[in-house]
Amino acid sequence: MTAPAIPQTAPPADLHAELLDCLQVNLAWLARAEYGVSPLVLGARLDFTPRDHGPGRLPTVEAATDAHVERTAQALGLSLTHRHTLPPGTGALPPGPGATYVIADAYHLPWVPYRGHSHMDHSFLLDRDPSGRAVVRDGYHNDTPYGPARPGTWTLTEEELAAALPDGAHVYGLTRAGVPQDAIEAVPATAAAVESYVRAYREHPDREQALAQLTLETWLLARTRRLHAARRATDANPPAVEEHLTAWGKLAEQTFLAHRRVQRGRPEPTGPLERLPALLHADARVFTAPTGQADPVTARAGTADTTSSDTHALRTAVAEEAAAVLRVPADELLAGRALTEIPGFGSFRMVDIVERIEERLDIEFDAADLVPENLHDLDGLCRITARAHRETP
Structure with missing residues (x-):
């Protein structure tokens, strides 16, 4: 799989990919590139309508795939003209010119970090280059437990495309339907x-x-x-x-x-x-x-603990573990550099830091202390570490 130079299919600067999920983003890319529709229309309506899956099953705010695709398309002013299934292991591209919207299992897609880790529906745009090879465009932007997903364009051989779709895929036909749905509303x-x-x-x-x-x-x-x-x-x-x-x-x-x-x-x-x-x-x-x-x-959704700081030795140990996770010198953290200013800091690294501190100092943090207000800076980490150290037998 190679990354070609195809400037005309680069993600639009105003795709707002970091705000869209893995099914929305490529419909938005299609609508933005072909019809000039702003992806922000997808945020016009905010509501809370979880799906009830029946007794004993957890409700979800995530819509079923087909319903989510249809609703997203309508909001962008698109209409679904057809939906068909590519057979498992096919390397054949859908007929016709232009990009095709496809949904397949992320577990097998070589350009996403979910490959080999997690089964989930994931979208991409499938097209041909001048030589007839498959060109994949995927605008998804997210930090995952398996690494970052970022927008990009990739060229696949027929064999690589077949390997990426061992379970087949769903292909959706889309056309311009009218004016996007953009009435702003926040429903209580x-x-x-x-x-x-x-x-x-x-x-x-x-x-x-x-x-x-x-x-x-x-x-x-x-x-x-x-x-x-x-x-x-x-x-x-x-x-x-x-x-x-x-x-x-x-x-x-x-x-x-x-x-x-x-x-x-x-x-x-x-x-x-x-x-x-x-x-x-x-x-x-x-x-x-x-x-x-x-x-x-x-x-008042979370007030930081303001108890006293800890000893120099404990503070150094905490800084060293945080620095090891974030790959920066510990001296920078001891000098006051905020964890949130360091590229790559987020929930995944935050958890890694907590677990490394517990392992190094043989402590267990109190569950009530594990709130973000205590975990985003060195002072907060030192406060809860000192408390856990005092309370550990």
């Missing part, structure tokens, strides 16, 4: 919907499964709210909106951390399920409030 979440949703995750007997799914849920919820904020913003978001988006991002981080803790047999941090309902109820208030008006729920 109902108390019943929020309570039912949170209760299902709180009471699910398999805690690892519940937190694994909730990690995906909070990531999707946080991303859709950033997309909605981007659609609303004419210049910069009001401070209250920025605070709210930050709180959603921290919730997604905290949920991932809780999942990793349970995976390792550690006590489950309760913070995610305590914060989630407050943020869901705050959505509509924050996005529709007059500019600059703070939302009291969002503003």
Whole structure:
């Protein structure tokens, strides 16, 4: 598989790929490239309508694939003309000129980090180059547990394309249908919907499964709210909106951390399920409030611990472990460089830092201390490390 020089198919500068999921982004690329439609129309409407999968199963805010594709296409002013299935292991391209929207299993796609790790539906655009070879365009932008996914264009031989589609693929025909759906609206979440949703995750007997799914849920919820904020913003978001988006991002981080803790047999941090309902109820208030008006729920969604710092030796050990994960000199962290300023810092690296500190110092952090407010800077890490060190027998 090679990366060709095809300037005319480079991702548009205003694709906003970091705000779109793996099914939306390539429909948006198609609509932007061929019809000039802004991808931000996909953030015009914000609502909370989780799918109920029946007794004993967890509800999800992620729509079924076909329904999600159809709704996304409609919002972009596109119409689905047909859908057909490519047979397993085919290297044949769909007939006709122009890019084709395709969905296949990410587990087999060689250009995404999910390859060999995770089964999920993933989209891409499939086209031909002048010599007839397959050209894949994929605008997906995300940091995953398996590495970063970034927009790009790749050329595949017939054999490579066949190997990437051992289970076949779904091909969608699309055409311009009319004006994109772009009426801005934030629909308040109902108390019943929020309570039912949170209760299902709180009471699910398999805690690892519940937190694994909730990690995906909070990531999707946080991303859709950033997309909605981007659609609303004419210049910069009001401070209250920025605070709210930050709180959603921290919730997604905290949920991932809780999942990793349970995976390792550690006590489950309760913070995610305590914060989630407050943020869901705050959505509509924050996005529709007059500019600059703070939302009291969002503003208090997590207050940092301000207990004293720790000894020089402990601080050095914490800095060394964080530096090893982030691949920077420990002296930079000891001199005051913020973890959040370092490229690559995020929920995955945050968890790695926590686990390395526990292993090096033979401690176990209190589940209540594992909130993002304590994990984004060296002072916070030192405070909870000192407390865990004192409380460890």
